[in-house]
Amino acid sequence: MPVAGRSVGGALAAILGREGLREDDAARAAASVDGEVPRWVARPATPEQVSGVLALAHDAGLAVAPRGSGSALELGRPPARVDVVLDLGGLDRVLDWSPDDLTVSVQAGVSAGALATRLAGRRQLLPLDPPGAATRTLGGLTATAASGPLRARYGTLRDLLLGVRFVQADGVVTWGGARVVKSVSGYDVPKLMIGALGTLGVLVELTLRLHPTPEAERTWLVRVRDGAEAQAVVDALLDSAIQPNRVELLNGAALGAAGLPAGAAAVAVSVGTVAAAVRAQGEALAALARRVGGEAVPQPADFWDRYGRAGALGGGVRLRVATLVTGLAAALGELDAAAADLAPGVAARVTGCAAVGALHVALAPIAPEAAAALVERLRGFVAPAGGSVVVEAGPRALREALDPWGPVAPGPLGLMRALKDEFDPARVLNPGRFVGGL
Amino acid sequence: MALTRTVLDALTRILGPDGVISSPEGRLVYECDMQTFYKGAPDVVALPESAEQVEAIVRLCRRERVPVVPRGSGSGLIGGAMAPAGGVMVGLNRMDRILEVDLPNRCATVQPGLVNLWLTRAVEDRGYFFAPDPSSQMVSSIGGNVSTNAGGPHCLKYGITVNHVLGLELVTGAGERVQLGGKVADRPGYDLTGTAVGAEGTFGLVTAITVRLLHAAEAVKTVLASFPSIEHASEAVSGIIAAGIIPAALEMLDALMIQAIEAGIGAGYPKGAAAVLLIELDGPAAEVEAQAERAAAICRERGALDVRVARDEAERALLWKGRKEAAGALGRLAPMYMLQDAVVPRSKLPAIMREILAISERHGVQIANVFHAGDGNLHPLILYDDRHPEQVERARAANEEVLHACIAMGGTVTGEHGVGLDKAQKLPLQYADADLNFMYRLRGVFDPDRLMNPGKLLPSHPACGEGFRPARPRLPDGAWI
Structure with a gap:
């Protein structure tokens, strides 16, 4: 039932305390999502407060947009409604780190950088390294299914998230999964929360699997003459006994942005293990590169910091392109051709994990219409093999011109809609932003 | 529940006479999986050869409101592939391409x-x-x-x-x-x-x-270390993990298990050891070489009686043979056993093993242990003779206590076998009402009529019923609504 803003504000203040609720214009404007200015900005300090806010929002018919560091707010469709922005940055405690068990439980607002700093003391790591991860929250990384170069070896959140506490749309605090590294008791609820953009529940706590930091690590840039040679390097590498922890593909524009020597394309490979094995695998990689016609050039230790900059940009358009591993060169070729046809003069930087065919494309500067045409063309190219193109960031106009998620087949989409109908029938959580307008 | 003629006829039309087993003796074969404690024969067994046939079976059963129970090889350990409520069992063995x-x-x-x-x-x-x-x-x-x-x-x-x-x-x-x-x-x-x-x-x-x-990894090495106690072996496990080594496998056997395996197949485990640790490393050759040496050194530092590296593939296979056939070897000690699959955080291994020993003494039952020490996944095997009902009772009581002890240490009721009928009633030990209710509703999204393998995975519990509403937070008083 509709309620007066003032009384809802009062109830929110009672739940959150004065320090947890902002209603002033400046705070509301700063928290806007795609230009939609919320009526309240809630910054809960405890999961119980999250629960209270959602229960209230549910009963009062309000729409809630959860938010971590605010770095991925352009992922998804423009929101249908935003009444409350729920800033989870205040849930920033590391709850339980058990180095002997290689597990850690954290609140969702802990940043990946803060956790990494803690873990480094015992030479452990959470191998989750998308661009900008250091300042992003772990809840946000989970809700957006973010991944980075290290997925080549360690997989994604699907392989790292063991347990999750979330608050359902009606305020019910719920736990799924386990706090141990191995459990099959009950449904794998954590999987459901990864990449769900908070549309089935607001994440408040995560239990994650950790890995030991390799004692030695080295990186090489395998320079090649064209996309086909890059594909040959990737294919040969994956079919070899070399055990890389990163296999990243870069096109010419990305090489330039990272301040690396010019070229048409390159494959950046790192190996992390004991020192003797790093040496041996480096030699194997050099031989493999020579066989394919390329050259493996050793890189300095700060290579991956610079690499992160190649994918990052402000104000442009970022795409996630998923393709078969064997389709990487073809996707690169199609992207270049499409850019030349539809957006001449626009630099398309391509980086991404070649070991699984998960590419990131950064386009700037580009007009929304040109970007939309380019996305449609790329979708047409990768879809027949099961690939997809998701707009990860870009202006609202682009995400209104086309569905930023792309099509989802009717069968799975029907199940996704049924999930949303079951767990958030009132459409409290991020309404309109997810696939199919869920 | 007896099936109607309509269902049997329809199944025969979908699958042909070769694809339907309805005789009592034919159905009896399907009354349980490897967890023979739970028995329930289906009313009919359907053996489809295509996805289209599977789809037709499910649609038929939904229309007729008949339970559907899938079955693969029937080698599960949880009473998953059996039909407590009867219905149609779908054997998928013919779809093996x-x-x-x-x-x-x-x-x-x-x-x-x-x-x-x-x-x-x-x-x-x-x-x-x-x-x-x-x-x-x-x-x-x-x-x-x-x-x-x-x-x-x-x-x-x-x-x-x-x-x-x-x-x-x-x-x-x-x-x-x-x-x-x-x-x-x-x-x-x-x-x-x-x-x-x-x-x-x-x-x-x-x-x-x-x-x-x-x-496939470039190299594989298997190391066998024997210890004077479970504590020593557990210390070695912690030491290996702390050294940044993630072995491909890290398995532990206790004294009773070692004794049974040696009496049975003779895997070459050292006599007199109270715990054996089987460490397998795989990866690039130079990594495996270095880490095997390090792991062996850690075992010696933590008091290993003996450390051996399998010299060749044959010896490696033999070391593994003992582990893989551990459960079978127990037949020499007792006619039956109850197998547990709970998990504790790895760091709690010494504590839980002490507790299991105490439980075994308290109930006067033998418990053999073989487990995945690297991830804390326990497999205590509680021995009993089913000809003596009081032994069955004692074994069951011990089994129950082991499970509760694992949960109390922050663990989970099943690490890899699954829930099935066996563990369904245990889920409330680990999950609150709201968590169970979420799972119950999740299942309904995929299976609205709840006819698919009924009675498995979810407990019979108020939170797993229509109309249950988990407790919500109390909202502030006032005239806001």
Whole structure:
């Protein structure tokens, strides 16, 4: 039932305390999502407060947009409604780190950088390294299914998230999964929360699997003459006994942005293990590169910091392109051709994990219409093999011109809609932003 | 519940007479899985050969409101592939083909009835393997592995089944055949594939599975260390993990288990040891070499009586043979055993082993232990003679206490076998009402009529019933609404 803003504000203040609720214009404007200015900005300090806010929002018919560091707010469709922005940055405690068990439980607002700093003391790591991860929250990384170069070896959140506490749309605090590294008791609820953009529940706590930091690590840039040679390097590498922890593909524009020597394309490979094995695998990689016609050039230790900059940009358009591993060169070729046809003069930087065919494309500067045409063309190219193109960031106009998620087949989409109908029938959580307008 | 003639006739029309087993003696074969404690024969067994037939069966059963129970090889340990409420059991063994092997993209698509090991056999000459390796892998089906989200000794490094499933073709409880996921790793939307793995047939029947294949490691080394006590061996486990080594497998056997294996197949384990640690390392040759040396040194520092490195493939196979056939070897000690599958945080191993010993003494039952020490997944085997009812009672009481002790240490009721009928009533130990209710509703999304493998995975509990509403927070008083 509709309620007066003032009384809802009062109830929110009672739940959150004065320090947890902002209603002033400046705070509301700063928290806007795609230009939609919320009526309240809630910054809960405890999961119980999250629960209270959602229960209230549910009963009062309000729409809630959860938010971590605010770095991925352009992922998804423009929101249908935003009444409350729920800033989870205040849930920033590391709850339980058990180095002997290689597990850690954290609140969702802990940043990946803060956790990494803690873990480094015992030479452990959470191998989750998308661009900008250091300042992003772990809840946000989970809700957006973010991944980075290290997925080549360690997989994604699907392989790292063991347990999750979330608050359902009606305020019910719920736990799924386990706090141990191995459990099959009950449904794998954590999987459901990864990449769900908070549309089935607001994440408040995560239990994650950790890995030991390799004692030695080295990186090489395998320079090649064209996309086909890059594909040959990737294919040969994956079919070899070399055990890389990163296999990243870069096109010419990305090489330039990272301040690396010019070229048409390159494959950046790192190996992390004991020192003797790093040496041996480096030699194997050099031989493999020579066989394919390329050259493996050793890189300095700060290579991956610079690499992160190649994918990052402000104000442009970022795409996630998923393709078969064997389709990487073809996707690169199609992207270049499409850019030349539809957006001449626009630099398309391509980086991404070649070991699984998960590419990131950064386009700037580009007009929304040109970007939309380019996305449609790329979708047409990768879809027949099961690939997809998701707009990860870009202006609202682009995400209104086309569905930023792309099509989802009717069968799975029907199940996704049924999930949303079951767990958030009132459409409290991020309404309109997810696939199919869920 | 007896099936109507209509259902039997319709099944015969879908499958032909060869695809339907309805005789009492034929159905009896299907009354239990390897957990023989629970028995329930289906009213009829259907043996489809195609996904279309599976879909037709599910639609028929939904129309007629008949339970559907999937079954692979029947090698499960949880009372999953049996029919407590009767109905139609769908045996998927005839759907055992490899549909596609795509090595350049490191994946394969198979039918659910394919035996786990056959997939590795099909690709090993080209240097690839399918990582999930439950001890049953010579007989268990990949569909069954997906259904229970099976583990295995090597999941310490490689993960459990779900980490290797890229896509599923699923006939939901609503009778819809949907393709979830596929060969391309990432796709927009909820991870339905990941959510459906481990659903134990309660979401519907899986008719095709796309799995990841891994490149075989360059080198493998198996190290065997024996210790004067479980504590010493557990210390070594902690030491190995703390040294940044993640072995492919890290298995522990206790004295009773060692004794049974040696009396049985003779795996060459040292006599008199109170614990044996089997450490397997795989990866690049230089890494394996260095880490094996380090692991061996750690074992010696933590008081190992003896440390051996398998010299060749034959010796390695023998060391593993003992581990893989551990449960069978117990037949020499007692006619029956109850097998537990609980998990504790790895750091709690010494504590839980002390507790299990105390439980064993308190109830006067022998408990042999073989477990995945690397991930804290315990397999205490509680021995009893079923000809003596009071032994059965004592074993059951001990079993119960072990489970409670594991949960009290922050563990979970099943690490890799699954829930089935066996553990369903244990879930409330681990989950609150709201958590159970969420799972109950999740199942309803895939299986609205709740006819798919009824009685499994979810407990009979108020939170798993229509109309249950978990407690919500109390909102502030006032005139706001």
